[in-house]
Amino acid sequence: MAGWRFWEDIVIGERTQSRAFPVTAAAMTEFAVRYDPQYFHTDAAMAAQSPFGELIASGLYNCALWRVLDHEENGDIAWVCGIAWDNVRWAAPLRPGDVVHATSVVLSKRPSGKRVDAGIVTLHHELLNQQGEVVIRFDSTSFVRLRATGSPAPDPVPSPSRSFPTQGDAA
Numbered sequence: 001m002a003g004w005r006f007w008e009d010i011v012i013g014e015r016t017q018s019r020a021f022p023v024t025a026a027a028m029t030e031f032a033v034r035y036d037p038q039y040f041h042t043d044a045a046m047a048a049q050s051p052f053g054e055l056i057a058s059g060l061y062n063c064a065l066w067r068v069l070d071h072e073e074n075g076d077i078a079w080v081c082g083i084a085w086d087n088v089r090w091a092a093p094l095r096p097g098d099v100v101h102a103t104s105v106v107l108s109k110r111p112s113g114k115r116v117d118a119g120i121v122t123l124h125h126e127l128l129n130q131q132g133e134v135v136i137r138f139d140s141t142s143f144v145r146l147r148a149t150g151s152p153a154p155d156p157v158p159s160p161s162r163s164f165p166t167q168g169d170a171a
Helices: 025-035 059-074
Strands: 015-017 079-090 099-111 118-128 134-145
Touching: 015 059, 025 059, 059 099, 059 118, 059 134, 099 134
Parallel strands: none
Antiparallel strands: 015 099, 079 134, 099 118, 118 134
């Protein structure tokens, strides 16, 4: 499928999984020094004395990694904007050397009661490490442009890893 995917194209139960992404101590600490300078995110020696026993990534860094990976998979959806994150849980620390990937599943969609140019879509997202442990999970609710309103920008590159539910799959 080429081009934008509009609200009408979204299928409840469709899933994506991103590429694997290696996490480095240098990238984690560079982010934390700038945006979340707690000692267990920025100083390996001090972090060894923390309850985590070693350097861990900022939860905000987890969100930033998720965003990059998810956009690669769901960037062809004609998003208008996000309106909520619910049920946010940082379930496990992200550590140097971890290799993560992002997953999503469409939970629901409905027409908007307020906007004539968009519908509402809710997805469940997870960022998982190489052992399959959930690092962060949450549900996002967003406005997605209706086909009648047209393309918001030049055509995107469609996701290569999206899967759709087959008949009989639970949504």
